[in-house]
Amino acid sequence: MPAPASFSNYIDTHADTISSDARRRQDVIMMGNWLNGQLNELGVETKLMDLGTHEMQGQTLQLPPAIIGRLGSDPAKKTVLxxxxxxxxxxLKTDGWKTDPFTLVVDEDSGRLIGRGSTDDKGPILGWLNVIEAHKNLGIAMPVNVRFCFEGMEENGSEGLDECIQEEVKKGKDGWFDGVDCVCISDNYWLNTRTPALTYGLRGIAYFSINVTGPGQDLHSGLFGRTVxxxxxxxxxxxxxxxxxxxxxxxxxIDDMVPPHDEEELRLYQKMDYTTEDIEEAAGGKEKKTVVxxxxxxxxxxxxxxxxxxxxxxxxxxxxxxxxxxxFSIRLVPPQTPEKIVPLVNAYLEAEFAKFNSKNKMEVEYLHGGKPWVADVRHWNFEAAKKAIEAVYKKTPDYTREGGSIPVTLTFAESLGVNVLxxxxxxxxxxxHSTNEKLDRSNFIEGTKVLGTYLYEVGAAA
Amino acid sequence: MPAPASFSNYIDTHADTISSDARRRQDVIMMGNWLNGQLNELGVETKLMDLGTHEMQGQTLQLPPAIIGRLGSDPAKKTVLxxxxxxxxxxLKTDGWKTDPFTLVVDEDSGRLIGRGSTDDKGPILGWLNVIEAHKNLGIAMPVNVRFCFEGMEENGSEGLDECIQEEVKKGKDGWFDGVDCVCISDNYWLNTRTPALTYGLRGIAYFSINVTGPGQDLHSGLFGRTVxxxxxxxxxxxxxxxxxxxxxxxxxIDDMVPPHDEEELRLYQKMDYTTEDIEEAAGGKEKKTVVxxxxxxxxxxxxxxxxxxxxxxxxxxxxxxxxxxxFSIRLVPPQTPEKIVPLVNAYLEAEFAKFNSKNKMEVEYLHGGKPWVADVRHWNFEAAKKAIEAVYKKTPDYTREGGSIPVTLTFAESLGVNVLxxxxxxxxxxxHSTNEKLDRSNFIEGTKVLGTYLYEVGAAA
Structure with missing residues (x-):
């Protein structure tokens, strides 16, 4: 079911209502409060979930709240989380940014929205807000019930969120996630610069610090070089x-844990809309397409x-x-998990360090991690998104697996038992995560239409 | 010739006249101006030598001035530079300092003067100023003519100083260094915590940066891990x-360039007042004394x-x-020089990098360096210092070579052609160079007496 023409038209004509505040990371709690206020203004009922405190840089810090939201409770409609x-x-500007990373710059020449968070992940959140705003201002009912889960710790291991989601799910009918039929996460990227994608896999991660200590304090290399x-x-x-x-x-x-691909899987990679020029442009290196x-x-x-x-x-x-x-960190794919990887890393580094016969002390610190994930692409949730992309972009999406990790994907899939897209x-x-992060204006506008249209296709799904 | 009793007595009774300002490094020009003012107040004629500008952190910066000073021109007296x-x-406090590194803290319990620069090299400079102040206030004539050369770039390669010294020397009778008989530098440390030392050797240094560049910008390891x-x-x-x-x-x-020691040299090292406990306390490691x-x-x-x-x-x-x-940096000993070392480093790293068959670019950048140095310990300059130490500390000094580099030592030795101590x-x-840098109060007081007494012994030398 296509979205009403008035919806796409609203998004086109209100394209300038982009909030220009990409706040500094240390202001993340303020950002959460701002987002909460926006949701409330749009009629979304919310609650701020206190995720407690954590230890960071030697301090006990309050975690930024997760924002749980609810819009619509029509039992006749599907519910999308x-x-x-x-x-x-x-x-930091000095990392090599051409503009202040925490001021959103709209470059009219290139049609780009430039700033930290523009694509990861404030742009998509604003896209969802715009979808709701369009329906509110046009006086159209939303095609589905919507539940929200917006967090402020994704870039630092999503601390506290898993427990929060699992507890909400455990509440059953009294919980805000009751009746959720599917989950949609917009926090990754097309495979290229041309063709929209639907993503059915994510790598996990295990992040480590090898801590080596020796002298009681930093030393002068002239005084102590070749003596310690x-x-x-x-x-x-x-x-x-x-x-x-x-x-x-x-x-x-670690590498051995992953089964080799078969011919069918190889063909899947050969078919994707991808040329090595994509990687050359983005990363300055040349590789064979399937290898990349x-x-x-x-x-x-x-x-x-x-x-x-x-x-x-x-x-x-x-x-x-x-x-x-x-x-260092290791990106993981099935069947790897942090639980399986951490002992291998510890054993290897301890064995290698033992060979040094060093008087220093070494410990391997596991900082955080998340399991990898794959989903069923034949599910109606993926079908709805495919139809939305075809309607807005007039293209069939690439079906991709992503190299990054969004651990919460797996938490939703496992705790709710529904399809995640x-x-x-x-x-x-x-x-x-790099300098001069941007989101193309066209991706923001057309992408917002896709988000809205997707909700209509979910609503119409059998 | 011993110093007058009134001199040592003055130093003892005026031990609290320690300036409490160890300024921040970026205030180094201000520090130079302060020092210049102190010298002038003590009757030292000075000139500030403009060392020009240099490129640092992408900026063109004014170099802090070298301060050349002159006190006394009696042709009957020796002249000490x-x-x-x-x-x-x-x-930075966060490096692990217990006190603010740029505020001098006098710890009465331990008898320590704590702060960045306390021992390297503001303490010794203040020692010299105190020697002159004592003579001025006591109305005693200095036993020698004194010339000064105080610089503000030693910790960053002494940029501009070599040329300045060489030009001053070239002026001959019109230059301020005319008639200098010997040089004394107080910018290193005893071998241990008990016995004063005289130092006749310094290691040189060659400091490098291996610069590797690949992608056009920093990348997200999820998106690009295993593709670039x-x-x-x-x-x-x-x-x-x-x-x-x-x-x-x-x-x-590099290691091969240094001839192995003979039996006589080995005995020299065995005789030094040193136990491995010294290195254990300072560096937390155990080694054999002669090896250390x-x-x-x-x-x-x-x-x-x-x-x-x-x-x-x-x-x-x-x-x-x-x-x-x-x-990384390499500390050098004779016959090594940066000129001999740099090509070896370049050739090795380029050959190793070529083996990687990498698509990244690598260049070896030579940042700065200085030659190593050794002096003749039988010279009257060393004899004078030995007598001063015996007079003040009642101990025979260790004759040591130092692991650090003070490139200007070699510049003085080569351009003036006199003995440097x-x-x-x-x-x-x-x-x-480390956290919680300190100078023991007793070293400051007795050390100041040694500096003064040394001038008397020089004055009396044949």
């Missing part, structure tokens, strides 16, 4: 043993992120750092 | 190939300092850094 996150990744066991020497050597130049993970048992796609979608990956506690500034400080943490709004080159 | 530096290493050649993988692998766990330098030709001492004094060392451009904060950012620089004020556990 919508998820988004209102927090963003860190960003330097923690950096051990740490760098350990980090060098994690991943090979071609991306192969050197920790035994499988590398992202059906293989684990290991990335070295950096070192905490070492010299990281401009200049030439002659320090022997005494206490350092090497950060990932319906991306942005493009592959948006630069999420 | 005194060097010190009024800049300090960076320091990650610069961190290459950089960490290169850094892991520089130095072994036991401190051996893996770059071919030779490691610091007669062997090169390679330290990995950190990575610029990677994730270095608390937390768990899932970034693939696009442009990173791995910082290193006369340390602080102890081995002072924590120069």
């Amino acid at each position: 919508i998820y988004g996150h209102y927090d963003v990744q860190p960003a 066991h330097e923690p950096m020497t051990d740490l760098i050597k350990l980090m060098s043993k994690l991943v090979d130049h071609n991306g192969d993970i050197l920790i035994p048992g 796609l499988m590398g992202r979608m059906r293989q684990p990956s290991l990335s070295l992120h950096g070192i905490q506690g070492a010299f990281s500034e401009v200049g030439a400080k002659t320090v022997i750092p005494a206490k350092i943490g090497g950060k 990932l319906l991306p709004m942005g493009r592959a080159d948006d630069g999420a | 005194i060097y010190g530096h009024y800049d300090v290493q960076p320091a 050649h990650e610069p961190m993988t290459d950089l960490i692998k290169l850094m892991s190939k520089l130095v072994d766990h036991n401190g051996d330098i893996l770059i071919p030709g 001492l030779m490691g610091r004094m007669r062997q090169p060392s390679l330290s990995l300092h950190g990575i610029q451009g990677a994730f270095s904060e608390v937390g768990a950012k899932t970034v693939i850094p696009a442009k990173i620089g791995g910082k 290193l006369l340390p004020m602080g102890r081995a556990d002072d924590g120069a």
Whole structure:
């Protein structure tokens, strides 16, 4: 069932009602309150879920609230649960941004909305708000009941959210998630810059810090060079043993855990609308198409992120750092889980470190993680989204698996027992988590139409 | 010739006239102006040497001035050139300081003066000022003519100073360094916490950054993990190939360049007042005494300092850094020089990187360096200092070589052609360049007496 013409027309003619505030990450609770107020103004009943406190940077901090929302309770209609996150990744102008990362810049020439969070994940949240606003202002009834779950800790492990969702589900008829028929999450990206996508898989993640400590304090390399066991020497050597130049993970048992693809699966990857130019433009490297796609979608990956506690500034400080943490993470695919991976990582690093016969101390710290996920693409939830994309974009979507992790996807799938759909709004080159993050204006406008149309198709689904 | 009793008595009774301002590094020019004013008040004629500008952190910055000073021109007296530096290493409270690093704290319980620069190198400069003040206030003539050279860029490669000194020397009779008979530098430390030292050798240094660049911008490890050649993988692998766990330098030709010690030299190291407890207390490691001492004094060392451009904060950012620089430096001993070392480093890293067959770009950047140095300990300059130490401390000094680098030492030795002496004020556990840097009050007071007495012994030398 297509959306009413008046809906798409409203989105086109009200395209300038984009909020221009992408707030700083430390203002995340303020951002939550702002979002809550917007929802209330649109007639959405909400409650702010206190997720308690957590330890970070040596402090006990209040977690930003999860916002649970409810719009409509018509038993004759289907109920869609919508998820988004209102927090963003860190960003500094000095990282290489051309504009202030926390001021949304509308570049009329390129048609781009530029700023931290534009595509990940404030743009999609505003898309949903615009869908509701359009129906409110046009006086049209929503085609489905909607439930919301917006969180403010996605970029830092979604702390506290799983428990919150599971408790809400456990309340059964008294809970706000009672009667949810399907879930829709818009927090990922097209495979390319041309063709909308529906996503049925996500990689999980396990994030680690290798902590090496030696001397009681930082030392002068002139005074102590070649007289002490330097923690950096051990740490760098350990980090060098994690991943090979071609991306192969050197920790035994991790790459092997994934079954090889068969011919049918290979053809699936060959069919996708993708050229190596996409990866060249976005990442500056050349690879074979199927290797790139499988590398992202059906293989684990290991990335070295950096070192905490070492010299990281401009200049030439002659320090022997005494206490350092090497950060890396592994993206996981089925059947891998953090529970299966963590012992392999610990055992390998401990065995390698033992070979050094070092006087330093080493511990592997597991910081956070999430399981990978795959969904059934033949479900009516995916069919509804496919029809919405065909109606708005006049194209058949790519069916993709995503390389990133959104742990809450699995929480919804497992605790609600319903189909979960990932319906991306942005493009592959948006630069999420990177400098100069953007969302194309056309993706925001047409994407908002897709979100609205999807709700109509869900409402009409058998 | 001993110093007059009134001099030592003055230093004892005026021990509280310690200036309490250790200024922030960015205020280094202000610090220079303050020091210049102090010198003028004490009757020292000065000129501020404009060292021009340099490029740092993408900006063109005015270099802090070198202060050249002159006190006395009696042709019947010897002339001593005194060097010190009024800049300090960076320091943040969050690095692990127990007190604000830029406020001098006098801890009465431990008898320590705590703060950035207390021992490196503001304490010794204040010692010299106190020697002059004592003579001025007591109305005693100085036993020698004194020339000063105080700079504000020592901790960042002494930019501009070499040329300044060389030009001053070239002026001959019109220059302020005309007639200098010897040089005294107080900018290092005793070998231990008990016995004063005279230092006749310094290691040089060559400081490098391995710059690896790949993608056009930082990337999200979920989106791009296992699809691009990650610069961190290459950089960490290169850094892991520089130095072994036991401190051996893996770059071919560097360790080999140093001739092995003979039996006589070994005995020299065995005789030094040193126990492994000294290194245990200061660095938390156990080593054999001669290995530790030779490691610091007669062997090169390679330290990995950190990575610029990677994730270095608390937390768990899932970034693939696009442009990173791995910082390391090599401490040099004769016959090594930066000129001999740099090509070896470049050739090795380029060859190793070529083996990776990586699509990233790598360049080895040589940031700064200085040659190593050794002096003749039988010279009257060293004899004068030995007598001063015996007079004040009632102990025979250790004759040491130092692990750090003070490139200006070599500049003075080569351009003036006179003997240069290193006369340390602080102890081995002072924590120069580290957290909670301190100078023991007793070292400051007795050390100031040594500086004054040394001038008398120079004056009396044949």
